[in-house]
Amino acid sequence: MGLRxxxxxxxxWRFIEPxxxxxxxxxxxxxxxRKTINGILYVLLTGCKWSDMPEKYGSYVTAWRRLKRWQEEDIWKQIVKxxxxxxxxxxxMELDKDIIDSTCG
Known part of the structure; x- marks a missing residue:
């Protein structure tokens, strides 16, 4: 079961953009x-498959690749923080660090 x-x-957005x-x-x-981050958050918080990410957030492949790259560069950790x-x-506290961190590796 996912989160809301x-x-x-x-x-x-203004808070994380820098x-x-x-x-x-x-x-x-x-x-x-912004669209990509919304897509990433959608997948992580709802628990859906990447391929089920709504098209309005762009390509799920792009979102997945961006998350992986940002994880490798510690950018995702900064966004969550x-x-x-x-x-x-x-x-x-709508974002639970333990859930997002364990989901993202």
């Missing part, structure tokens, strides 16, 4: 980070 999913609010790598200066632009800090400050 809600898309990132504008305020949450930890994300900048867009590459050359080559193809990276898929929209920022969201937890924000939830803690607001008195609502």
């Amino acid at each position: 999913f809600e898309e990132l609010t504008d305020e949450q 930890v994300l790598p900048s867009q590459p200066e050359t080559g193809r632009p990276r898929a929209d980070d 920022k969201l937890q800090e924000k939830a803690y400050k607001e008195g609502e």
